[in-house]
Amino acid sequence: MKQLTFDVAVIGGGPAGLAAALAAKEQGATRVLIIERNLELGGILQQCIHHGFGLHRFKQELTGPEYAQRFIDMVCRTDIEVMLETMVLEITNQKQIYAINQTQGMMQIDAKAIILAMGCRERTRGALRIPGTRPAGVFTAGAAQRFVNIDGYIPGKRAVILGSGDIGLIMARRFTLEGAEVKAVVEILPYAAGLTRNVVQCLDDYGIPLILQSTITCIHGKERIEGVTIAQVDQDWNPIAGTERDISCDTLLLSVGLIPENELSSQVGIQLDPVTNGPAVDSNLMTSIPGIFACGNVLHVHDLVDFVSQEAETAGCAAAAWASEKQYSSTRIIASTGKxxxxxxxxxxxxxxxxxxxxxxxxxxxxxxxxxxxxxxxxxxxxxxxxxxxxxxxxxxxxxxxxxxxxxxxxxxxxxxxxxxxxxxxxxxxxxxxxxxxxxxxxxxxxxxxxxx
Amino acid sequence: MIKTVICTVCPLSCEVELTISATNEIEKIMHNRCPRGKSYATTEHIAPRRTLTTTVHIEGAIHSMLPVRTYEPIPKELLHQVMQETANINVTSPIKMGDIIVRDILGTGVNLIATRSM
Known part of the structure; x- marks a missing residue:
């Protein structure tokens, strides 16, 4: 098995991973590695083609790909090593990373510091347990976003969107612009879950109804989804009998929350915060395992990428400091006192x-x-x-x-x-x-x- | 008349209050937390504009769609027309971020640009 050593190894090449790696490099880490599962850097930003990114960071409104490209270009100007199409299988508390790809096979990467930047995943229908049949045409909003923006096809013509998270709102507009009809966005809370500006520019602009305090109680259709039943909910989120009505549709998009992707973290025994579903960290964004840091959506789900970049820089700087010889020796001294x-x-x-x-x-x-x-x-x-x-x-x-x-x-x-x-x-x-x-x-x-x- | 415009320039989403005269002139602008809110609300009252972001087909690249946007906001009523215009565009890799894909789209004076290199 191939063995490699790095000062700082970053798992994930999205906005958090890019900013963390750059900060670690600037802070003086000699060998920095980014491990990315996808075939390119940029993470989810590459499919977020809408604008609204970077107002804090760059003082202008950029699209997701533009925001990503700026960081990718910066990484390319350094000697940060990037492994694409590489999957991390396991990390150990000795800060060894087991990863695999098609050209190098299985690898053991020893790092002085590891930065977790794996992002998050969408909650699915299974997590919600929506009753009804199991037809085709039920997608998470992010999956639909990928189909439309990267692959170039639209997964349906008449959509209902459950959940008013930002991705759902953005996809309501995207579907409409691409010629599909968005029947409604259904939200269980008494207010929109996403940013107000997205309600205004994605729903109000196109006359898409936002149905609050309601949920989907049944999915209809055998091969393909044919419609949904929606009902109002009481204050405990239970459907109110008698308020049900059917909406016909051929597509249901779910925008019902994101979950930090902490499979690797929990495997190695990093303590997670049950509220954020991400690692519990200190001011340096160090997890419960010394030398392993976390930033971005793997730590907690963000609404602004600008904050992700900033947070990632904190982790990157701290990881570089940790990896430096000085930090190592002082750690050992303190540890040796045992107190x-x-x-x-x-x-x-x-x-x-x-x-x-x-x-x-x-x-x-x-x-x-x-x-x-x-x-x-x-x-x-x-x-x-x-x-x-x-x-x-x-x-x-x-x-x-x-x-x-x-x-x-x-x-x-x-x-x-x-x-x-x-x-x-x-x-x-x-x-x-x-x-x-x-x-x-x-x-x-x-x-x-x-x-x- | 009082008209509320929710500013979409940044996530603060200020609820800007416009006082409109009988002749449809803006008399007073309130509750904007920065100057951008003032100009947004003014444009929104007179002639709303939006930045359009969409995709065009690309050949020879790692993906089949290239993300594009209007360099500046365009009149809101033209959004659907621009979408129809962009549906038939096919470009060839390599494209660099910022490259002009369509100059002066629909006579708006605004260029359609690539938002990534591919």
Missing amino acids: PGPCCPTSDSIPFDGVANECCATWGSTQIIIKPGNNIRYVVPQRICPDKKTTLYLRVRKPDQDVSINVGELKRMKHTFIRPSEMIKINLTPELLARHQSDYLDIHVVKEMVHHD
Whole structure:
């Protein structure tokens, strides 16, 4: 079996992997590798031909391929090695990667640091357990997006879309422009799951109805889907009897959520956060296994690629630092004392129990456990190093307005609107965190008193 | 008259409020959080424009479709006509990102450009 060694090995060549590899390289990692399963770099961006990417990053509205191409061009100007059409089968906690491709066969790649950037997968009909027959014509929205934008054929003429996630909304417009009829977008929540701008420019512009607080209760058709039954739901999301109606269609697209792809991560025993379905990480985006980092949609599902790139750069820099000889020796010294820092918190929240200690030991600093409070669904990273500049990425549970998000007693950030679909970013500095005494940092939403004229 | 325009320039999705006079003039623009919201809402009231992104056929490349877009937004009512125009386009690899696929499409003064190299 072929054996290779790298400082930093990145699994996945999408936006997260590209930005992470570039950052690791810039940070001084000598040998950097990107392993990509597809036949080209760019990941899902290559099929996201719509515009709206890069406003934060490049201060202009780019399409997915344009955003990807910029990073691909940057990677091409470096000596970062890229393996395409290569599948990673397994990673070990000794940071060995077993991968395979048609030209080199089976390989063992030893890396000083590994960055997980495998992205996410779409939830399917099976995950929803929609009753009815099992005809052809039921696709995830992303699969349909690939058929239309990459392969050049449209999978149906009359579509119903279940779920108002961004991909579903984008595909409603794409189907319409390509001459298909989109009968309705059906959403179980009382509000759209995707970004408001996508509701406006993908549905409102084309007069496509958005049916809220409703779901599909049955799929009809034998060989090919012939229609669906939709019904309104109560506050517990149960269909309300008597509200059913049929919509005929030859295609059903599902845009019902994305799941971080953590098969490799869980196989090697990386601790996952049950809310994000991604690894629990620290300020360096290091997972529970020292030297393995995670970024992008494998860590938590993002709505903006700009944030993915930024997050990936954090992981890339940290991985490069970890891979450098200096980091290695200091790690060994700390590890050899066998003791974590003096005030190392252990979490009483079950999933991360014990992780903080290990990370304190490996990075040589004590950590603060982040506690998602009122109306906060999750916060990434789950534990932070107070001596590091840290960006918190968080999502709220339900929409609200005129609120502030409190970071313990440290920071109070006012928001006119908060929506589950829009990730919120908070920057914390070591100076600010030095004022924090507790081992826990509570993040919560409080209502602001607003006087309307 | 008060008219609300949801700005689509960025994910903030500002709900911009326009005060429209009896002669259909904009008297006041409120609730936009940046200048782009102001210009978007103004255009949206006078003559809405959209950037069109779609694909054209490509020969000799790794995929069969090449993604393209209008370099700038075009009048909204022309979107379907441009789609019909692009349906019959067939280009040959290699194409570089930014290459002009159709110059001045439908007399809009806007070029249709490739959004990736292939």
